[in-house]
Amino acid sequence: MASNDQASNNNSEFRLDNLFSTKGKLALVSGGGSGIGLMISQALAVNGAHVYIFSRSEKVRLVAETYNKGDISGKITALQGDVTSKESIKSLVEEYSKHEDRLDILVNNSGIAGSKVNFSTNSVEELSNNLFNSDTFENWEEVMRTNVSSAYFVSAAFLPLLNKSSETQKGWSATILNVTSISGSVKITQHHPAYNCSKAAANYLTKSLANELNLNGFKIRVNAVAPGVFGSEMTAGGSSANQKSKIENDKYKSLPSGRVGDDKDMAQAALFLILDQYVNAQSIIVDGGYQVNHGQ
Structure with a gap:
């Protein structure tokens, strides 16, 4: 029979501040200047992580200035970087390495929606015309480059720093979190086929990268969060002065769920995937039940 001391120690493991603390962790979030990237960055920083956010835009510096205040036990630092450029990614690794010698958490969040195509027609000739003339090879290439290829190359570039994290912290495995979408698993195109195909590819990348890392003996987990409708510049068309975006629930x-996803919904899902050391190669859908009616 366990002693009272042992029972007390075991019980403490279930405290929320032990289950979901990111105290002392080092994170890097692409596209952390708005939307879901900002939600995840806040969740990590408030719970103790030093979060480096980066994008091509200067808005990441505004986020660092705005959200380093108040009830935050961690820190947010802004860096510049373009996920679609190998040279920029290499420069980002060099810049990050000036500050830190390991990376505990990598969040590949950057993404674009690309062009829309009208699938609603009663004429096969009109549908053919819409699909062929309303879209371009350039759109597909740009969407795939931003939503899939970038996650591949950013992850590849930071593997040594992620591996250092696992090697130097007992009981911890570094983690990569890819932000994909329910659009990668539903059967409808939602009028942006390139985007939906890119998100399906990002889900595959998650599983395949997790597998390859495991086969090579590296203790780095790879998971994905697949959001439904959340407030972001992509879904709302812009953001306010504090880089937050709002969508009406009507x-x-x-x-x-009767509503769109909010900051807390994303924070809970992201922290679970990042911190649960027993979860690997999974794409978790967080969509308010959208796929109850619109699934495969």
Whole structure:
């Protein structure tokens, strides 16, 4: 029978501040200047992580200035970087390495929606025309480059620093979190086929990269969070002065949740995937029940 001291110690493992603390962790988030990237960055920093956010835009510096205040036990630092350029990614690794000698958490969040195509027609000739003339090879290439290839190359570039994290911290495996989308698993195109195909590819990348790292003996987990409708510059068309985006719930009342996703919904999902050391190669859907009616 366990002693009272042992029972007390075991019970403490279930405290929320032990289950979801990122105290002392080092994170890097692409596209951390708005939307879901900002939500995840805040969740990590408030719970103790030093979060480096980067994008091509100067808005990451505004985020660092705005959200380093108040009830935050960690820190947010802004860097510049373009996920679609190998030279920029290499420069980012060099810049990050001036500050830190390991990376505990990598979040590949950057993404674009690309062009829309009208699939609603009663004429096969009109549908053919819409699909062929309303879209371009350049759009598909840009969407795939930003939503899939970037996650591959950023992850590859930071593998040595991620591996250093696992090697130097007992009981911890470094983690890569890819932000994909329910658009990668639903059967409808939602009028942006390039985007949906890119998100399906990002889900595959998650599983395949996790597998290859494991086969090579590296203790680095790779998971994905696949959001439904959340406020972001992509879904809302812009953001406010504090880099937050708002979507009205009225058009989403049909969801089982009756509303769109909020910051806390994303924070809970991301922290679970990042911190649960027993979860690997998974794509977790967080969509308010959208796929109850629109799934495969």
